Amino acid sequence: LAKTTQPISMDSYEGQEVNITCSHNNIATNDYITWYQQFPSQGPRFIIQGYKTKVTNEVASLFIPADRKSSTLSLPRVSLSDTAVYYCLVGDSPDTGRRALTFGSGTRLQVQP
Amino acid sequence: DARVTQTPRHKVTEMGQEVTMRCQPILGHNTVFWYRQTMMQGLELLAYFRNRAPLDDSGMPKDRFSAEMPDATLATLKIQPSEPRDSAVYFCASSAEWLSVSGANVLTFGAGSRLTVL
Numbered sequence: 001l002a003k004t005t006q007p008i009s010m011d012s013y014e015g016q017e018v019n020i021t022c023s024h025n026n027i028a029t030n031d032y033i034t035w036y037q038q039f040p041s042q043g044p045r046f047i048i049q050g051y052k053t054k055v056t057n058e059v060a061s062l063f064i065p066a067d068r069k070s071s072t073l074s075l076p077r078v079s080l081s082d083t084a085v086y087y088c089l090v091g092d093s094p095d096t097g098r099r100a101l102t103f104g105s106g107t108r109l110q111v112q113p
Numbered sequence: 114d115a116r117v118t119q120t121p122r123h124k125v126t127e128m129g130q131e132v133t134m135r136c137q138p139i140l141g142h143n144t145v146f147w148y149r150q151t152m153m154q155g156l157e158l159l160a161y162f163r164n165r166a167p168l169d170d171s172g173m174p175k176d177r178f179s180a181e182m183p184d185a186t187l188a189t190l191k192i193q194p195s196e197p198r199d200s201a202v203y204f205c206a207s208s209a210e211w212l213s214v215s216g217a218n219v220l221t222f223g224a225g226s227r228l229t230v231l
Binding site: 032034036041042043044045046049087091102103104105106 | 117148155156158204206218219220221222223224225
């Protein structure tokens, strides 16, 4: 099981860039890295996914170093509506027999005005 | 916008009663997950299915919990008898064909069923 470690909480101000780093030291060859966002009273929502190097979409960027033992979610110019819990997931196919898609404790991001 | 539908959204029951939560996965998604979320434990994976067959239910207390997929459009999670410690938000999620070669998959979650057992 690829265990992940994230900071428990982070604070930021509107307009700033926020970087949340996740450690996953025992990531396996087939594992992708996926980030989810969860607002109160809602289910987690997919943000971005990557395997290596850098991935960017309209919401965020994901940076993955060559050794893939960590990843960094980057949120450009956050707003109050980005206040949420962010989860890093490292998942593999259940065909390999490994228990997949276990969420860690997440990072609670609080954006202040 | 395709979505995962869960019912009921809220359920209050008394200890010892049977509780059934239902989930309609996104049409065409063949992998379905049940998670439980509490303040203390966070998001716990209870069970998941692929093509309606259970792949892993090791996260479920077997004596009182059961999960099934009677057909491709319905997944159920049943608790009998319910206990106060089962109070939590239960999420269902679905995913398209599991890409076993690439290992990539994206889960779409429902809004959850908030269960309170008195």
